[in-house]
Amino acid sequence: MTQDLEDKAVTYLRALERADWDTARALCADTTTVWHNDGKGEQSIEENIEGMRGQIDTIESMRYDITRQLSRPGEVLQQHVVHVATKNGVRGEVHAAVYFRFDDDNLISRIEEYANFIPVGQHS
Numbered sequence: 001m002t003q004d005l006e007d008k009a010v011t012y013l014r015a016l017e018r019a020d021w022d023t024a025r026a027l028c029a030d031t032t033t034v035w036h037n038d039g040k041g042e043q044s045i046e047e048n049i050e051g052m053r054g055q056i057d058t059i060e061s062m063r064y065d066i067t068r069q070l071s072r073p074g075e076v077l078q079q080h081v082v083h084v085a086t087k088n089g090v091r092g093e094v095h096a097a098v099y100f101r102f103d104d105d106n107l108i109s110r111i112e113e114y115a116n117f118i119p120v121g122q123h124s
Contacts (some may be wrong), residue, residue, distance in 0.1 A: 009076045009100045010116040013064040019056050029107040037114045047121060048111075060085040076100040083086050091120040 008027060016025040025045065032045035043051070067079040082094040094117050101110035 006069045029103050034111045060087045071073045093118050
């Protein structure tokens with residue numbers, strides 16, 4: 001069962017890579033909340049997807065490389081690096097730890113992301 005949730009978390013990210021907002025949204029519950037460590041507080045899943053949709057025109061490519069996943073019933077904790085290339089030539093990586101919580105229907109009900117953007121060529 002936890003493998004199914006790990007796969008679902010990956011499926012969600014692959015949908016984001018393709019800008020397949022409908023598939024990403026369908027993997028989430030109606031009341032899904034999203035939190036990032038950017039100081040802006042919580043968002044609904046609709047607000048989060050709308051924010052990504054608003055930025056996608058500047059993105060040339062985006063790829064999630066999953067470093068590790070840890071899971072237990074109803075939860076997946078994942079570490080990944082998002083490789084981003086923008087149309088204006090900026091290249092970088094977003095190093096992130098993401099927590100996914102799932103409801104009783106195995107839909108994503110909460111996403112918490114702790115992330116740090118690193119321009120290519122620099123290391124922290």
